[in-house]
Amino acid sequence: MASETPVFDNVTAKLIACVVIVVCLVLGGIGLVLPLLPGLLFLAIAAVVAAKLSPAFASTLRQNPTLASYLDKTEGFGELPLGQKLTVVALLCLKAAIDGVALLVTAVMKLVKAAERA
Numbered sequence: 001m002a003s004e005t006p007v008f009d010n011v012t013a014k015l016i017a018c019v020v021i022v023v024c025l026v027l028g029g030i031g032l033v034l035p036l037l038p039g040l041l042f043l044a045i046a047a048v049v050a051a052k053l054s055p056a057f058a059s060t061l062r063q064n065p066t067l068a069s070y071l072d073k074t075e076g077f078g079e080l081p082l083g084q085k086l087t088v089v090a091l092l093c094l095k096a097a098i099d100g101v102a103l104l105v106t107a108v109m110k111l112v113k114a115a116e117r118a
Contacts, residue, residue, distance in 0.1 A: 017053050021046045040100040041093060048074055066099060 024046035031039025044067075051058035051071055062068040073092060077085065 014053065017049050021049050021053075024049070038097065038100070040103075041096045044070060044096050070096075 024042040028039045028042035028046060031042055033039075047061060047067065048070055051061050052074075058071060061071060070092065073088070073095075077088060080088065
């Protein structure tokens with residue numbers, strides 16, 4: 001497990017992180033209603049940033065294997081050069097999209113099976 005020290009040390013970084021969390025939560029909420037916006041992706045970004053702010057929240061998220069893998073993939077992100085940061089973000093977005101589609105397919109299959117039983 002990663003270190004339990006917060007990534008954001010100064011007040012300005014914490015304020016920026018809080019703004020990012022709020023914006024991602026709002027966009028994620030809108031994205032859950034509007035199909036054109038990837039709501040789960042923004043909610044995942046908000047969760048990862050919040051986990052960097054709060055070690056207690058990070059340990060709560062780590063109880064879920066999927067979310068723990070996202071947190072593990074973001075360790076050391078701040079030290080990467082810009083090109084590698086963009087690559088990591090693109091790959092995480094792709095993984096989140098794939099996970100979201102898998103979750104959606106699973107939910108639809110459960111609904112179809114439930115409808116067949118009725």
